Amino acid sequence: MVGEKEREKAAFEAGIKLGALFHQFIGTPVSFENVEILEKAMESCVKLQPFVADVKVKINREKLKEKLSSFNYTSLTGEMLEAWVKVEVEGEAVSAHLRWDEEKRYPLMSLE
Amino acid sequence: MVGEKEREKAAFEAGIKLGALFHQFIGTPVSFENVEILEKAMESCVKLQPFVADVKVKINREKLKEKLSSFNYTSLTGEMLEAWVKVEVEGEAVSAHLRWDEEKRYPLMSLE
Amino acid sequence: MVGEKEREKAAFEAGIKLGALFHQFIGTPVSFENVEILEKAMESCVKLQPFVADVKVKINREKLKEKLSSFNYTSLTGEMLEAWVKVEVEGEAVSAHLRWDEEKRYPLMSLE
Amino acid sequence: MVGEKEREKAAFEAGIKLGALFHQFIGTPVSFENVEILEKAMESCVKLQPFVADVKVKINREKLKEKLSSFNYTSLTGEMLEAWVKVEVEGEAVSAHLRWDEEKRYPLMSLE
Numbered sequence: 001m002v003g004e005k006e007r008e009k010a011a012f013e014a015g016i017k018l019g020a021l022f023h024q025f026i027g028t029p030v031s032f033e034n035v036e037i038l039e040k041a042m043e044s045c046v047k048l049q050p051f052v053a054d055v056k057v058k059i060n061r062e063k064l065k066e067k068l069s070s071f072n073y074t075s076l077t078g079e080m081l082e083a084w085v086k087v088e089v090e091g092e093a094v095s096a097h098l099r100w101d102e103e104k105r106y107p108l109m110s111l112e
Numbered sequence: 113m114v115g116e117k118e119r120e121k122a123a124f125e126a127g128i129k130l131g132a133l134f135h136q137f138i139g140t141p142v143s144f145e146n147v148e149i150l151e152k153a154m155e156s157c158v159k160l161q162p163f164v165a166d167v168k169v170k171i172n173r174e175k176l177k178e179k180l181s182s183f184n185y186t187s188l189t190g191e192m193l194e195a196w197v198k199v200e201v202e203g204e205a206v207s208a209h210l211r212w213d214e215e216k217r218y219p220l221m222s223l224e
Numbered sequence: 225m226v227g228e229k230e231r232e233k234a235a236f237e238a239g240i241k242l243g244a245l246f247h248q249f250i251g252t253p254v255s256f257e258n259v260e261i262l263e264k265a266m267e268s269c270v271k272l273q274p275f276v277a278d279v280k281v282k283i284n285r286e287k288l289k290e291k292l293s294s295f296n297y298t299s300l301t302g303e304m305l306e307a308w309v310k311v312e313v314e315g316e317a318v319s320a321h322l323r324w325d326e327e328k329r330y331p332l333m334s335l336e
Numbered sequence: 337m338v339g340e341k342e343r344e345k346a347a348f349e350a351g352i353k354l355g356a357l358f359h360q361f362i363g364t365p366v367s368f369e370n371v372e373i374l375e376k377a378m379e380s381c382v383k384l385q386p387f388v389a390d391v392k393v394k395i396n397r398e399k400l401k402e403k404l405s406s407f408n409y410t411s412l413t414g415e416m417l418e419a420w421v422k423v424e425v426e427g428e429a430v431s432a433h434l435r436w437d438e439e440k441r442y443p444l445m446s447l448e
Contacts, residue, residue, distance in 0.1 A: 004116060008123040012208065012223050015127025023136035024364055026299060027250030029356075034380035041377035044370035048409040069330035073384040075250060078299055096124065106293035111124050136252055138363030138411060141244075146268035153265035156258035160297040181442035185272040187362060187414055218405035228340060235344040236432065236447050239351025248359035320348065335348050 006092035011111055013051045014087040014096035018109045021046055021057070021083055022098065030080075031073035035059050038076075046085060053093065054086040063100075078107035118204035123223060125163045126199040126208035130221045133158055133169070133195055134210065142192075143185035147171050150188075158197060165205065166198040172212075190219035230316035235335055237275045238311040238320035242333045245270055245281070245307055246322065254304075255297035259283050262300075270309060277317065278310040287324075302331035342428035347447060349387045350423040350432035354445045357382055357393070357419055358434065366416075367409035371395050374412075382421060389429065390422040396436075414443035 021042060030038055039057045046055040063080035083098040094111060101108040133154060142150055151169045158167040175192035195210040206223060213220040245266060254262055263281045270279040287304035307322040318335060325332040357378060366374055375393045382391040399416035419434040430447060437444040 004119075007116075008120055008206075009223060011120040011124040012127040012206075012221075015124040015129075016131035016221055017127075019128035019131030019133075020135045020365075021131075023132045023134075023251050027247050028360055029381040029384045031384050034377070034384060037373070037377050037380050041370070041373050044373050045365040048365045048367050048370060048407075050407050067329070070328040071330060071384075071386050074329070075302060075331075077301060094120075094124075104294040105291070105298070106295060107299075109124075109128055111121060132253075135363050139359050140248055141269040141272045143272050146265070146272060149261070149265050149268050153258070153261050156261050157253040160253045160255050160258060160295075162295050179441070182440040183272075183274050183442060186441070187443075189413060190411060216406040217403070217410070218407060219411075228343075231340075232344055232347040232430075233447060235348040236351040236430075236445075239348040239353075240355035240445055241351075243352035243355030243357075244359045245355075246359075247356045318344075318348075333348075333352055335345060 003092045006090045007094060010051065010087045010089040010092050010094035013089060014085055014094050014111065015109065017046050017049055017052060017055070017085045017087065018083060018096055018098045022078065022081065022107060026076055026078065028076040029073050030059065030064065030076045031068065032061070032064070035061070035064060051087045051089050052085065053088045056084045058082040081107065115204045118202045119206060122163065122199045122201040122204050122206035125201060126197055126206050126223070127221065129158050129161055129164060129167070129197045129199065130195060130208055130210045134190065134193065134219060138188055138190065140188045141185050142171065142176065142188045143180065144176070147173070147176060163199045163201050164197065165200045168196045170194040193219065227316050230314045231318060234275065234311045234313040234316050234318035237313060238309055238318050238335065239333070241270050241273055241276060241279070241309045241311065242307060242320055242322045246302065246305065246331060250300055250302065252300045253297050254283065254288065254300045255292065256288070259285070259288060275311045275313050276309065277312045280308045282306040305331065339428045342426045343430060346387065346423045346425040346428050346430035349425060350421055350430050350447065351445070353382050353385055353388060353391070353421045353423065354419060354432055354434045358414065358417065358443060362412055362414065364412045365409050366395065366400065366412045367404065368397070368400070371397070371400060387423045387425050388421065389424045392420045394418040417443065
């Protein structure tokens, strides 16, 4: 089928990006003071990678607030991380989403 | 096409696993003393993840030897890491491979 | 004062080890199936580093159980990680401890 | 001796910061496009941590250029990372430095 191999490859590449993003940055010190620069830095890292057409990273401010330590920052966790990535391989585009699933208690990554 | 969506999802999941493996463990202290336990631990982490049917992680001993510091260990880098993962989604299996591409100077991840 | 420089250096080295341990491994997939191999691998990584005389890593099984996702594993977080490291610099020994402080909601690292 | 305990604690805290910085960010995708935002993000993460008075992170552009893959970016390694941190504990200040030691082939961290 036309484009099938390309779509599989695009899906593979989208998975790489979300797996990489999560495991590179989980644990990073984060607070209200650096949350924006951290989001931008994370996006900048994804954009460098092959086949990436677009990316958005969002750290949930409510979850961040809940998690702050008495030192007024915390370590980035899956609960507060959301990301969207669009990947294109030879004209075939695939979008994927990382979000915390409260019921599964899991940072769910899915194709859209 | 039958199984197409499942193959795309399997490819996506395979990408997640390799991206996660690389970015979680790059930088880990490694020497000839702990290289086996590190490979096993890395495999154990991939096996926990959804849809994984099989995984193999190999740290290249020649590259490791070349990279050893005067303290007799080094940090794990892409040059010395190789991995294979097989993922199954509703009967559709996809295999993927991470290896250092010397010409591209890049830890290439590909579907097989 | 005799040994003062050595004690400062030992304290510095102990700090390096705990900071490294935390930030290398937070985010790692962990369940009851791989918790022991992960503890051993983490210890093996610390042992490679200069001046380390002893190290113990413990992942809290109760906290692990509480955090399991519906996929039966989770990502390693500060809440479940405890570690002890002993460092020696020219005869001066320093011990340090990483543990979750529930009140501060923080992975506290301290000299002992 | 006056201030000795504080200096030991400051040395310990300085060690934590450099160990954390290295192991959190090694592996991060970096190129000439995002090297500045990455440096700023890394500094912002260190600044959040207790007792930090000052921090500077520098990614070596020459080393970065040498390491670029055919995709025009690379993963951050110890060869290209340099950092300075100043920590203060109850009036006692300690400065520490992370730099690549070419002879030892090692990311050396030292008190200054």
